[in-house]
Amino acid sequence: MTDRPSILVPIRVLEGESIPEGVPGLLANAHVILLGYHVIPEQTAPGQAQMQFEDRAIERLDEYETILEEAGATVERRLVFTHDGQKTIDRTTTEHDCLAALVPNATGPVEDVLVAVRGAVGIDRLARVVAGLFGETDVSVTLYHVADDEETDEDVETLLDGLVGRLRDSGMDAARIETRVDRDRGALDAIVEAAEEFDTVVMGESDPSLATFVFGLPADQVADRFLGPVLVVQREPPQQTDEPTS
């Protein structure tokens, strides 16, 4: 059995977000970091919200923990009161060294998964997530790459074959792995369109750039447009953990 990949599942626990249908099945082989968080406005001290809402939040988290554990996952959990939800998610990801974060949307029983492969960077973590979650299931996996002009067919082949090999090495049945390549298209639209036929999308987190600053991370955009759950594989954590001062 492969190592359980650690997956962050952030839930706005007091605002009605819950574990959607199908997600416990999807995460059956995962080590889930269940992050219940509550965002409060700046005029409220986080402790004030804690005093009032802690019991209710813990009750809900208990419930979700049970659901996930019954499906087979191992669960670790945090409850955080914060002014800044993104900071909380980022910090928890780093502290627990999560391989991926889940954007929770409902899904049926998971039968096929689209894995968007961007390039060689981060492919190790991508492989660990896919192999860990789906290695011992009968889920069929489609590796999907949108090539750009400068990539030759050979480059693409090397990339995808390399990943197939890695998945096979970790015990996946090669018959369940397909590959698919598209060219000359915007990667984002292509992924969203291709995803429609699948139950779940696994994709990498791209590097922050000006475009992501303006439009949000591509993974978020896909998650907004795709109705099912999206697993966003996190970047390798930086070596030094010194936070920039702000």
Add this chain to the structure above:
Amino acid sequence: MTEQPGDVDPAGENVAGEVPVAEPEAVTDDTTVHDDDVELERTIGLVGGLAIGIGTMIGAGIFVFPGLAASNAGLAATLSFAIGGLIALLVALPTSELATAMPRSGGGYYFISRGMGTAYGAIVGLGLWLGLMFASAFYLVGLGHYASAVFSELGVALPFSPVIGIGLLFGAALTALSIGGTENTAKIQNVVVGILLVVLTGFLSYGVLDAVGVFGGGTVPEQFFSRGYFPVLTTAALVFTSYLGFAQVATVAGEIKQPGRNLPLAMVGSVLIVTVFYVVTIFVATSAFGADRLGQFGETAMVEVARDFLGLPGAVAILGAGLLATFSSANASILSASRAVYALSRDALLPRKASEVNLRYGTPHVALLSAGGPILVLVATGQVELLAEVASFLHLIMYGLMCVALIVFRRRDPEWYTPSYRVPGYPVVPAVGALASFGLIAFMQPASIGIGVVVMLVSYLWYRYYAGDVTLKGDI
């Protein structure tokens, strides 16, 4: 990241049967950790901390006081501001040490209740809450003066003085705004402070060059101590309200990232920055007009100074800056007052209901209302100097006791007391800080001292009645 065991758990219960909330297990750079993996995220950085400090302080010192201070002390008012700054610094250093050892919401109240016991804590905590109300009311009256100056600048003649009415209006608006849960208040504060510093730097650079004669103005005609020596100290007591902001940083200590580094930098840094601004401002202002004429201009003297240097555009710029500055000071104080209520009710010194969070907006509406309501009553008095002095009095008591608390902690040396910043020159600095804080009170008007003493007495009686059994001393 270290676990910090307390030496005594808070205990006892109040009249309503509520007990103090248990203390957290650990405090890290990013969070306050409670049991069961419950965490409170720290989200205010160094810039945010500085903005709270500077934003609170700069409104009063620069925009409301120059006229009043100059008419009291002449050019030597610069010295009054310098004395105030020095005392603030002497207190900010010990406060930094306490805050890095106990980065929890509540600031001075928290340190004193844990160091010296519940009775002192209650007096300071309730005093801090009321002190912030007096300070907010003072800022709002200042805001009223600036807003009325806008009307007269526009040539709108009003048959009555709109100062108090505008103060009340803004007070109510600010309270409503905080309850309604405006987004990004901290970001707005940062931007406002940035704009203020740019406007003031430009204005003061021009003013200094003018005052020393580069543009031929060169009017420093006066003798430095034109009113004698004693008024320098009474003026220092009056304008000390300008320096209350660094304590506001300590009231949000529980939300500051990397508290060991950012708390001392934000508190000491904001005191140093605004002291420089104040001293230069008073120098420029008195050089432009002389103390007598400046005194006649009253609360909006700075507008006339700017008009003298730069004509109408200068006056408009300073009017705008004055509105922003007094607004942000009042806003920051109302928010701090609600943090103080939270800290008190967490420790069962006020009903738990007082810090209840509104489900719809997520804001502490009871705490905000209980700050906003009394502020309006105080604004209605319109007594600028009295409001400022009472606010100073209540804060000076707290500052003095914080210095004493530091000495108490160092002598008791509990296991958990491991501040990452240690005050230089112990025990001289905190001792001098305590003496200076208490000493400055002696130079206040008897009326202010009287009101302050009554507030303290009522606070003590409330504690005896409501929470006489609660023990807070000792824990972190």
